[in-house]
Amino acid sequence: xxxxxxxxxxxxxxxxxxxxxxxxxxxxxxxxxxxxxxxxxxxxxxxxxxxxxxxxxxxxxxxxxxxxxxxxxxxxxxxxxxxxxxxxxxxxxxxxxxxxxxxxxxxxxxxxxxxxxxxxxxxxxxxxxxxxxxxxxxxxxxxxxxxxxxxxxxxxxxxxxxxxxxxxxxxxxxxxxxxxxxxxxxxxxxxxxxxxxxxxxxxxxxxxxxxxxxxxxxxxxxxxxxxxxxxxxxxxxxxxxxxxxxxxxxxxxxxxxxxxxxxxxxxxxxxxxxxxxxxxxxx
Amino acid sequence: xxxxxxxxxxxxxxxxxxxxxxxxxxxxxxxxxxxxxxxxxxxxxxxxxxxxxxxxxxxxxxxxxxxxxxxxxxxxxxxxxxxxxxxxxxxxxxxxxxxxxxxxxxxxxxxxxxxxxxxxxxxxxxxxxxxxxxxxxxxxxxxxxxxxxxxxxxxxxxxxxxxxxxxxxxxxxxxxxxxxxxxxxxxxxxxxxxxxxxxxxxxxxxxxxxxxxxxxxxxxxxxxxxxxxxxxxxxxxxxxxxxxxxxxxxxxxxxxxxxxxxxxxxxxxxxxxxx
Ligand SMILES: Nc1ncnc2c1ncn2[C@@H]1O[C@H](COP(=O)(O)OP(=O)(O)OP(=O)(O)O)[C@@H](O)[C@H]1O
Ligand SMILES: [Mg+2]
Numbered sequence: 001x002x003x004x005x006x007x008x009x010x011x012x013x014x015x016x017x018x019x020x021x022x023x024x025x026x027x028x029x030x031x032x033x034x035x036x037x038x039x040x041x042x043x044x045x046x047x048x049x050x051x052x053x054x055x056x057x058x059x060x061x062x063x064x065x066x067x068x069x070x071x072x073x074x075x076x077x078x079x080x081x082x083x084x085x086x087x088x089x090x091x092x093x094x095x096x097x098x099x100x101x102x103x104x105x106x107x108x109x110x111x112x113x114x115x116x117x118x119x120x121x122x123x124x125x126x127x128x129x130x131x132x133x134x135x136x137x138x139x140x141x142x143x144x145x146x147x148x149x150x151x152x153x154x155x156x157x158x159x160x161x162x163x164x165x166x167x168x169x170x171x172x173x174x175x176x177x178x179x180x181x182x183x184x185x186x187x188x189x190x191x192x193x194x195x196x197x198x199x200x201x202x203x204x205x206x207x208x209x210x211x212x213x214x215x216x217x218x219x220x221x222x223x224x225x226x227x228x229x230x231x232x233x234x235x236x237x238x239x240x241x242x243x244x245x246x247x248x249x250x251x252x253x254x255x256x257x258x259x260x261x262x263x264x265x266x267x268x269x270x271x272x273x274x275x276x277x278x279x280x281x282x283x
Numbered sequence: 284x285x286x287x288x289x290x291x292x293x294x295x296x297x298x299x300x301x302x303x304x305x306x307x308x309x310x311x312x313x314x315x316x317x318x319x320x321x322x323x324x325x326x327x328x329x330x331x332x333x334x335x336x337x338x339x340x341x342x343x344x345x346x347x348x349x350x351x352x353x354x355x356x357x358x359x360x361x362x363x364x365x366x367x368x369x370x371x372x373x374x375x376x377x378x379x380x381x382x383x384x385x386x387x388x389x390x391x392x393x394x395x396x397x398x399x400x401x402x403x404x405x406x407x408x409x410x411x412x413x414x415x416x417x418x419x420x421x422x423x424x425x426x427x428x429x430x431x432x433x434x435x436x437x438x439x440x441x442x443x444x445x446x447x448x449x450x451x452x453x454x455x456x457x458x459x460x461x462x463x464x465x466x467x468x469x470x471x472x473x474x475x476x477x478x479x480x481x482x483x484x485x486x487x488x489x490x491x492x493x494x495x496x497x498x499x500x501x502x503x504x505x506x507x508x509x510x511x512x513x514x515x516x517x518x519x520x521x522x523x524x525x526x527x528x529x530x531x532x533x534x535x536x537x538x539x540x541x542x543x544x545x546x547x548x549x550x551x552x553x554x555x556x557x558x
Contacts, residue, residue: 176393178389178391178393179393179395181356181361181387181389181393182387182389182393182406183410183411184360184361184380185359185360185361185380185385185386185387186383186406186407186410186411186413187380187381187383187410187411187412188410188411189410189411192409192410192411196395196406196409196410197395200395200397201397203397275397276438277396277397277398277438277440278396278397
């Protein structure tokens with residue numbers, strides 16, 4: 001290799017100069033951005049909670065209409081055990097529904113991309129099912145699947161299914177045509193094209209769908225529990241409402257939302273780890 | 284690459300090709316390509332006759348839409364000719380393609396964004412049964428050859444346009460093709476970078492003995508790189524003239540200031556104006 005005059009290239013290879021000061025400045029800037037991203041929402045939430053507290057105090061709002069944040073926190077601490085025993089079934093339903101709905105969507109999207117006829121036949125059906133509101137699907141599924149966890153899992157799965165189906169189909173299909181030509185030049189097989197191009201191409205689309213699904217799966221499970229259920233976040237919401245226990249109602253909602261946010265966080269973390277090549281571009 | 288390795292690469296392949304194909308890399312006879320769309324039929328290429336000797340460097344010049352890309356794609360078996368016959372390295376294009384004798388560099392590099400530079404170069408060895416070919420070359424060595432040593436783990440979005448093109452060239456060379464198709468590979472680059480890559484490409488060509496078909500819109504690039512310049516005319520796309528390039532001395536950038544070069548460029552421009 002040394003016998004050759006490729007110095008312009010060699011010059012480019014040295015493009016990473018060792019500028020310690022600039023590097024330190026860059027890293028400090030990155031750290032500042034990260035902390036901004038973490039602190040700003042915390043400040044915003046704290047501000048809103050303060051406003052809420054101030055409003056309840058100032059207008060002397062009755063506890064059965066809206067509790068003060070202090071009462072909500074007290075309830076969370078006092079009834080932590082009850083809240084957690086009710087969160088557990090909801091979490092299981094949401095996670096199982098999430099897995100089921102997304103796996104089904106990914107498999108069907110794969111079938112759609114392999115066989116255009118399948119898509120032409122079944123995509124309209126999926127659209128039609130998707131137009132039925134969750135509150136209408138829930139009783140149907142309870143009638144079909146009984147009173148256990150199954151209908152809730154089914155609702156969570158259904159609610160995750162559609163966004164993933166649409167995104168995954170697009171991600172598998174909308175491949176750079178030159179990448180496909182390249183694979184043809186390389187005489188690649190259909191399965192090589194699928195796994196090395198289409199699947200890779202679909203991952204960013206899939207993750208944006210999964211992030212939507214992480215929160216909607218929890219909503220699906222909760223809505224499922226509104227109908228004839230005795231445990232779960234959804235059931236607790238109904239009970240608290242009937243008992244005019246607004247503090248418990250708010251506490252339950254806070255617990256459900258926290259779980260939802262944590263679920264979203266897990267997916268976002270997985271995306272960062274798996275899509276290293278894409279994260280750099282997105283930021 | 285050692286001197287010995289270069290010498291070995293330039294000896295003929297182990298399995299001797301059929302006699303009539305030995306010295307001819309591409310043999311087009313009456314190749315016609317038509318595209319039919321809802322807006323009618325376009326004749327992209329009309330009766331193209333072209334013989335390219337093995338080891339030569341041909342540049343293609345012609346107005347936009349005259350079928351330069353189409354010609355490259357027919358030879359690489361990405362599209363089938365509507366009429367005419369075509370032999371690539373003594374066989375049908377599909378056979379040459381499956382033997383991995385053809386490398387293709389696309390206009391916009393077409394790197395896979397989820398693969399690092401090195402992984403992009405390695406791709407041809409992972410698919411289409413490319414792993415076991417005897418002509419395969421070391422991806423790291425090729426990245427170094429195109430001046431990207433140290434950039435193996437960079438993702439495409441971290442590379443400049445010129446660097447991406449170099450990765451694409453390394454990728455096209457990795458399975459040791461005998462024929463390299465380059466479709467405006469340096470079209471999007473600034474002139475200085477383009478000059479450098481032109482010289483590097485000539486080095487790569489000299490080292491590997493590969494036959495190159497190179498599309499460009501630059502008269503100077505066509506005249507500097509090619510042993511012959513193929514001028515195509517548009518509507519319908521057809522061969523206008525095959526101009527031999529005879530320049531004094533070594534093919535280094537200063538050759539562009541010689542009288543011969545300026546005269547050649549002038550001739551190419553005058554023909555091109557009538558295409
Ligand atoms: N897949 C296709 N379908 C329909 N028409 C096509 C297709 N590919 C090329 N054409 C037509 O064939 C003609 C030649 O196209 P081609 O891409 O080969 O031109 P070109 O010489 O490479 O042009 P440019 O310099 O702009 O890249 C054009 O008129 C184009 O519209
Ligand atoms: Mg073109």
